[in-house]
Amino acid sequence: MREAKGRGAEMVVYPELALTTFFPRYWMEEEEAQRRFFETTMPNPQVQSLFDEARKLGVGFYVGYAELTPEGIPYNTAIIVDKSGKIAGKYRKIHLPGHTDHKTDAPFQHLEKKFFNVGDLGFRVFDTMDVKFGMCLCNDRRWPETYRVMALQSAEVVVLGYNTPSINIYWNEPVHLRTTTHLVSLQANAYQNGIWVAAAAKCGSEDGHHMIGSSAIVAPTGEIVARTVSEEDEVICVKADLSLGEHFREHVFNFAKHRRPEFYGLIVDRVGAGEPLA
Numbered sequence: 045m046r047e048a049k050g051r052g053a054e055m056v057v058y059p060e061l062a063l064t065t066f067f068p069r070y071w072m073e074e075e076e077a078q079r080r081f082f083e084t085t086m087p088n089p090q091v092q093s094l095f096d097e098a099r100k101l102g103v104g105f106y107v108g109y110a111e112l113t114p115e116g117i118p119y120n121t122a123i124i125v126d127k128s129g130k131i132a133g134k135y136r137k138i139h140l141p142g143h144t145d146h147k148t149d150a151p152f153q154h155l156e157k158k159f160f161n162v163g164d165l166g167f168r169v170f171d172t173m174d175v176k177f178g179m180c181l182c183n184d185r186r187w188p189e190t191y192r193v194m195a196l197q198s199a200e201v202v203v204l205g206y207n208t209p210s211i212n213i214y215w216n217e218p219v220h221l222r223t224t225t226h227l228v229s230l231q232a233n234a235y236q237n238g239i240w241v242a243a244a245a246k247c248g249s250e251d252g253h254h255m256i257g258s259s260a261i262v263a264p265t266g267e268i269v270a271r272t273v274s275e276e277d278e279v280i281c282v283k284a285d286l287s288l289g290e291h292f293r294e295h296v297f298n299f300a301k302h303r304r305p306e307f308y309g310l311i312v313d314r315v316g317a318g319e320p321l322a
């Protein structure tokens with residue numbers, strides 16, 4: 045945060061589950077996961093210094109963490125904290141990847157479906173620090189619906205954290221494809237919605253498990269304007285011109301003029317692919 049501020053940043057984006065290891069890779073009972081890895085209040089004494097530093101430096105931040113509500117509901121959560129250190133927005137992850145069973149043959153698990161409930165807050169946009177921010181988390185970034193719902197609320201910048209293991213436990217996917225599909229998701233959705241996207245990852249080895257990293261900032265043109273180059277901790281920084289998306293939002297992607305929702309019904313009526321309509 046200090047390094048980012050030194051480079052002129054006003055908003056800092058941290059990864060998904062930034063306060064703990066990416067624990068869904070480990071098989072354990074829900075009670076154990078909640079005891080070891082979940083936050084029951086936010087802020088709390090362990091993270092207060094981050095909030096204090098944000099206020100002192102006058103920067104906002106986005107951070108992801110495992111949230112256990114007072115009612116005992118577990119979510120994969122992200123918050124935006126404004127420059128005064130106040131929580132200005134909260135998001136609970138909606139597209140939870142992975143499985144609930146113990147895959148004993150896999151090199152590691154991906155137990156988000158076991159450890160988290162589907163988020164209940166929707167894809168909201170928060171007007172704070174003079175920017176309309178949308179938020180999502182990791183696998184959400186691969187789904188066009190995520191960004192379109194926020195763009196329909198005039199989002200200008202979507203911030204997101206992610207943890208993408210270099211190994212795909214479902215098929216022998218080359219690592220370069222893991223990175224390609226990550227970047228193409230950010231780029232296509234930034235362009236098609238005329239928004240900025242800032243995506244921050246864990247990288248390199250965490251507990252001996254390799255993550256793709258490749259944090260990136262993408263402009264509404266679909267271009268990657270900053271990207272990490274190493275597997276060490278890195279700060280990448282961009283002065284984002286929020287008017288850059290106007291050309292797209294006023295012309296090719298002028299939603300009010302060109303969208304045809306009367307033909308998009310299947311997107312909400314159907315979950316999985318099915319038969320052609322009669």
Ligand code: CDT
Nearest residue numbers: 141142154182183206207208
């Ligand atoms: N954390 C997260 O959502 N990771 C997923 C990996 C899915 S592999 C089961 C991602 O989309 O990067």
